[in-house]
Amino acid sequence: MINRVASITTILVSAFCFTGQAQEADTSTINTPLTFKEAVKIALDNNVALKQQQNNLRASSIAKTSGLLQMGPSVSIEGNVGRNDGNSFNQQEGRVVNGVLDFTNVTLRTSMPLFRGFNQLNSYKASRELFDAQIETVERTKQDIIQLVTARYLQCLLDKELVKIAEQNVKTQQKQLEQINTQVEAGSRAGVDASNQMYQVKNAELSLLRAENSLRNDKAILAQTLQMDPGVNFTIEDPSWEAAKVDISSSLEELYTVALNNRSDFEGAKHTEAAFRFSYMALKGTYYPSISAFFNYGSAYNYIHGAENRTFDQQFTNDNVQKTYGVAFTIPIFRGFSTRSNVVQSRVSYENSQLDVENMENTVKSEVLLAYQNFNDAVTAYKVTQTQLEAAELSYTLGAEQYELGISNLVEYTQANQDYVQAQADYASARYTLMFQELLLDYATGTLSFEDIK
Template sequence: MKRIVAICWFSCLVITAQAQEASTQVPTRLSYKEAVKIAIKNNFLLNQEKNNLQLSQAVRTNSVARLAPTVSGTVTALRIDGNSFNQNEGKVENGIRDNIYGSIDANLMLFNSFNRINTIRQSSDLLRAQTSVVKRTEQQVISDVSSQYLQVLLDQELMKIAERNIELLKAQLDQIKGQVELGAKAEVDQITQDALAKGAELTFLRARVTLRNDKALLAQTMLIDATGDFELEDPQWDANFTASLDQELNQLYATAMTNRADYQGALYTESAAHHSVRATRGSYYPNLVAFGSYGSAYNKLQGSAARGFQDQFFTDNTQLQYGLQLNIPIFNNLSNRLSVVRSRVAHNNAKLARSNIENTVKNDVLRAYLNFQDAIAAYQAAEVQLHAAELSYNLEKERYDLGITDLVQYTQANQNYVKAQGDFAQSKFTISFQKILLDFAIGTLKFEDIP
């Protein structure tokens, strides 16, 4: 029976381990949205900011809780060997005496120049600012993954183009070899074509190395095993994004000022610094505290007859104290002034940071807007260039096969065709992700909006 239980327990461990491994395993074919989802889950900067958000929430809760009174309980037990005053007898006694003290104390701040109210407002603004930091960090992760995903897609396409070019050049090399053997072509054409094929192989090797490096960088951003082999899927998005630029630049500015999380966070930080100045100024003025304490005590000199613990602690020695305490700051070595100056400087720095981010937002929107326009123009030009290069290549190939043109013109047409394929691939992937970069610039980028 024990053996059966042990086998079952071991099987459960194996199944659990396999399930965990399967849950963390990256698929061999990775879509763009899956890559973003993994990066958002694993990115350490984003997780750090989420941890800081929990701290900000705790600070906000603590600042509200400070409106309530503070309550504490104290219990003290001690033994005195020597002279001590016995409050039950009203005289000094010499010997070993056991003492027990206990009390419950409460304090309530009635007025402190609105320090707590401003502290609550400050912590609330800091919580909103940290929420904005988390949102912007998540958008930054999406933007980084988008850029790196685009680069890997481009690397994959360039490697495929290089591979197809090798096959084409080798096929042409075999054809030229046959023509050289028949005497229809000069041997120099065969040597030149072989050199072109070797050059294409070198281009392919370089493209493969670049692809591996960029995939490793993407894996690092997603915090997954860089040694794992995965291939990225082409999103196959519509490259016609002209409708995305139907808004004017001023409208995009206004949208960015409303939605950019870093700008909103700067506004909240400035507001929090303002409340901090008002809170620290409260230290210049008096504060009023209500206090209360209820306690009792028990003591017994060894060898003497004394009333019992029940009578002393709960009847004879009970004591209730309560009252008001007015604290008036007179001079504390300019510590309050230093706190006010420090908070005022932090407020001025927050204003400067907000102004700087405001300018940064406008510049980001302008660059993204212009880059989007350039990407559209580049895509349209690359599409026409590819079509023209393909026609020119087919024409030169046919002319070369007929012996009308030489190998130099044919080689030039082939190089132009390969370059046009690369330019078109780059412009296609660039324009496909340019809408995401524009959304990032105006602050409306969301994981849920990714198609």
């Protein structure tokens, strides 16, 4: 009886585990639809580089605040508690006492910079410019992510369309093979046509296999770009954008102006140049004397073992109170050319940053020109491939009819079919490329944002 109960329990546990595994497997095979905007949002939420730049932004914010507060007063409290065993000077008795003395000292120190050659003011301005430059870096990093997702998603869309075209071609070739086999059996076609058509079927199946493999690989690259769990299976959603309505209404000169006013990397380069300029001016300020005001307030309590001592309140609030205040100055005379070396290095960094701004301006214009040309080429390619597809479809239809009537041979029919398949692929590539060209142009002009994605 016990053995039967154990056997039944084992079966139930095994069935439960199998059911759980089956449910887990079913969950992993669920195709989750993924739209382009959702893909961009996931990438912006998960991208490590963006998170690092945002962390750097917080650090820049603290550095800017610190630079501002350093122009104000500094306050500190110093103190010590200890014991002296031996000779010590007693302030209350005005003599040297030999014995055990417990002491407590507390001093409040304040200092206010009055003049330091505008060193701290320029240092604060440099930290402020670096903070603004980091803001622009974060914004451009977001645009870089959107641009990268656009390229990956576009490739997956094209792969998906090529799979559909290949699947349709396989069906067409198989249907044609069935018709030829029927005609061969009836004696109206030569047997070699069936063999040639069988080759075309297998060739279409191989093209489908390659297209499916390309889609799987590019989806894996997209998932890696989005930093998603590689075990999640998703399907690419076709954007409901009309390629025929995509157009550009601005001239190239207008796009140049828009880009130079909006490109975050260009703005960041200008802020960096300003930061180096203020840093250079701050180091030049170290040539001048520095003046600061100070005020110190301190007191002490001493306890001599084996002697009469005044109370803590009498000593700490009256007897040992000490106030020190005044103005301190430092005049640099000779520091082994260390100041001059730092100033020269800072000046070189500033001049190099000026060159970076000039180079970035040329880079921005070059990228805008390239995006503008690609946009116009994409419009032309879309119109050409659309006409090409219509002509290829008509040629294929006529070729199929002529082959069925026995007017043309299988070679001509096969060539017409291949031209039609290629025209479909070219049209799909041109259509999807044009659909995303507006985003790529916005990326080049620096106006690309997540909110503007349809």
